[in-house]
Amino acid sequence: MAKVTVTPETYEYVNFSAADIRATAEDVASAVGLPDDAVVEVNVDESEMLGRLATAVEDGRIVVNVTGGAFESLKKAREFAPERCRAVLGLALMRARDRLDPSFGTLPPDGELTVRQEAVWSTYIEGRLARRGVLKGRPQRRIYHFRVRHGFNDAVDAVFERLWNADGLSWSDLEAASDEAAGETAVTS
Amino acid sequence: MKKTLPVEELARDNRFWRARFEDNFNDPRLGAQRMKGTYTRPEKFSPEERNAPEGARSLMHGIFMGEIQALEGAGRTCFDFETGNDEMQAPFEFKMAMARQCWDEARHVEISVKLTEWMGTEIGEFSENTFLYEAACNPDPVMRITGVNRALEGLAIDVFNTMKAFGEKSGDPVMEFCEDWMLADEVTHVKFGSDWLRKLTENNPERRQRALEFQRVVDKLFSLGGLRSDRDESPVKLARRFRELAGFTQEEIDDIAEVSAQAADETLERAGARPQPRTTNA
Numbered sequence: 001m002a003k004v005t006v007t008p009e010t011y012e013y014v015n016f017s018a019a020d021i022r023a024t025a026e027d028v029a030s031a032v033g034l035p036d037d038a039v040v041e042v043n044v045d046e047s048e049m050l051g052r053l054a055t056a057v058e059d060g061r062i063v064v065n066v067t068g069g070a071f072e073s074l075k076k077a078r079e080f081a082p083e084r085c086r087a088v089l090g091l092a093l094m095r096a097r098d099r100l101d102p103s104f105g106t107l108p109p110d111g112e113l114t115v116r117q118e119a120v121w122s123t124y125i126e127g128r129l130a131r132r133g134v135l136k137g138r139p140q141r142r143i144y145h146f147r148v149r150h151g152f153n154d155a156v157d158a159v160f161e162r163l164w165n166a167d168g169l170s171w172s173d174l175e176a177a178s179d180e181a182a183g184e185t186a187v188t189s
Numbered sequence: 190m191k192k193t194l195p196v197e198e199l200a201r202d203n204r205f206w207r208a209r210f211e212d213n214f215n216d217p218r219l220g221a222q223r224m225k226g227t228y229t230r231p232e233k234f235s236p237e238e239r240n241a242p243e244g245a246r247s248l249m250h251g252i253f254m255g256e257i258q259a260l261e262g263a264g265r266t267c268f269d270f271e272t273g274n275d276e277m278q279a280p281f282e283f284k285m286a287m288a289r290q291c292w293d294e295a296r297h298v299e300i301s302v303k304l305t306e307w308m309g310t311e312i313g314e315f316s317e318n319t320f321l322y323e324a325a326c327n328p329d330p331v332m333r334i335t336g337v338n339r340a341l342e343g344l345a346i347d348v349f350n351t352m353k354a355f356g357e358k359s360g361d362p363v364m365e366f367c368e369d370w371m372l373a374d375e376v377t378h379v380k381f382g383s384d385w386l387r388k389l390t391e392n393n394p395e396r397r398q399r400a401l402e403f404q405r406v407v408d409k410l411f412s413l414g415g416l417r418s419d420r421d422e423s424p425v426k427l428a429r430r431f432r433e434l435a436g437f438t439q440e441e442i443d444d445i446a447e448v449s450a451q452a453a454d455e456t457l458e459r460a461g462a463r464p465q466p467r468t469t470n471a
Contacts, residue, residue, distance in 0.1 A: 013218050047221035050229070050240060068218075074247075075206035075316040077213060115239055141309030145242045148359045 204313030253301035260294035262325025338382025383436025415453025
C-alpha cells in the first residue's frame with residue numbers, strides 16, 4: 001500500500017479528519033494502480049473555498065496540493081464529503097500515475113495546463129476511474145465540462161466517447177483528440 | 190389553511206438541504222484568506238475560465254431552487270391577503286398578475302429541471318437558500334412585490350442575461366434558449382412589481398418610500414458580495430436594458446449599481462483585498 005501523509009493533521013475552519021483523507025487516499029492509490037512503495041503527500045489548504053487541485057511528482061514523491069473546497073460537501077458548508085474526496089484524489093493520483101509512466105510522454109505542470117488540456121485529460125482519467133470502481137457511472141457533468149471547452153455538437157461528443165472508453169493513450173494522443181474536437185467549433189484559444 | 194406559511198414549513202423531501210444565509214456570510218474562511226492575503230475574486234462566466242462550468246452548475250441549481258420559491262411565494266400572495274383596495278389587502282387584478290406568475294414559475298421549474306440534467310446536476314445536489322421565499326413572507330403586499338419582484342426577480346434578470354451570454358459564447362444551444370425564454374418572463378414579473386408598486390402607493394408617498402428602502406436593502410444584501418454588479422470584472426453584470434424594459438428608471442438602475450458596488454467593496458475589504466475605484470459602466 002502507498003505511504004500517504006496528510007497535512008495538516010487537524011483542521012480549524014472545516015470539519016475534516018486527516019485520518020479519513022489518508023484512508024481514502026490509500027484506497028484510491030491501490031485502485032489506480034500506484035506501486036506499493038509510492039510516497040504520497042496530500043497538502044490541504046483548508047482556508048480556500050473554491051475547489052482546486054494540483055499534482056506534481058517531485059524527487060519520486062507524489063505531491064497533491066488541494067483546497068478544502070475540493071473535499072467539501074456541496075450542500076453543507078465546511079463539512080467533509082467522502083465521495084468528493086474520493087473523486088478528487090482519484091483524479092490527482094491518476095494524474096500522478098500518468099506522469100510517472102514514461103510511455104505517457106512529457107506534459108506541462110498542472111498549473112500550466114490549459115482548460116482544454118485539463119478537460120481531455122480529466123475525461124480520459126475519469127473513464128478509467130469509473131472502470132476501476134473509483135467513480136460510479138459516467139457523470140453527465142464531465143460531458144458538460146468537455147462540451148463547454150470544445151463545443152456542443154456530435155463530433156465533440158464522439159471524441160468524448162472515445163476518450164472515456166480509452167486506455168493506454170499518451171499525452172500527444174490527448175492533445176490530438178482535443179484539437180480534433182475543437183476543430184469543429186473552437187471556443188477557446 | 191395557514192396564512193403566511195413560515196419558511197420552516199415549506200415542503201421539501203430528503204434530497205434538499207437548507208443553508209442559512211448568515212452561515213455563508215460569516216464563513217470564517219473569508220477572514221483566514223484576509224490574514225493570508227490569498228483572496229481571489231470570483232471568475233466570470235466564460236468558457237476560458239477554469240471554474241466556469243462548475244460555477245454555472247451551482248448557479249443554475251440556485252436558480253432552480255429560486256423558481257420553486259417564486260412559485261410558492263406568488264401562490265401565497267394570492268391566498269394570504271383579502272381581496273380589496275385597503276392597505277393590507279390585495280386588489281383582484283393584482284392577484285391575477287400573481288396567478289399568471291405562478292403559471293410562469295411552474296414552467297421555469299420544469300425548464301430548470303431539464304437544464305440542470307443537461308449540465309449534469311442532480312436535483313438537490315447543492316444546498317438551498319430560502320431568501321426569496323422569506324422576502325415573500327412580508328405582511329405588506331407592497332413590500333412583498335418590491336422585495337421579490339423588483340429586487341430578487343431583478344437579480345434573476347441579471348443572472349439570466351449573463352448565463353444566456355455564457356450559452357452563446359460556449360455554443361450551448363440548450364442554455365441559450367432556456368435562459369432567453371425565462372428572461373422574457375422575468376422582465377414581465379419585474380414589470381408587475383414596478384407597475385403595482387406605483388399603483389398601490391399612488392396616494393401614499395411615505396409607503397412607497399419605505400418599500401423602495403426595503404428594495405435597496407434587499408438589492409444590497411443579494412448582490413451576493415459583488416457577484417452581481419455593474420463592473421466589468423463582475424461575474425454577473427447588471428442588465429441595464431432589460432431593467433429599463435421592466436419599468437426601472439435610469440436613476441433607479443444607477444442606484445442598484447451603486448449599492449452593488451458597495452456590496453462588492455465590503456466583501457473585498459472583509460477579505461483584505463483592495464476595493465475598486467467607485468465607477469460604473471453605464
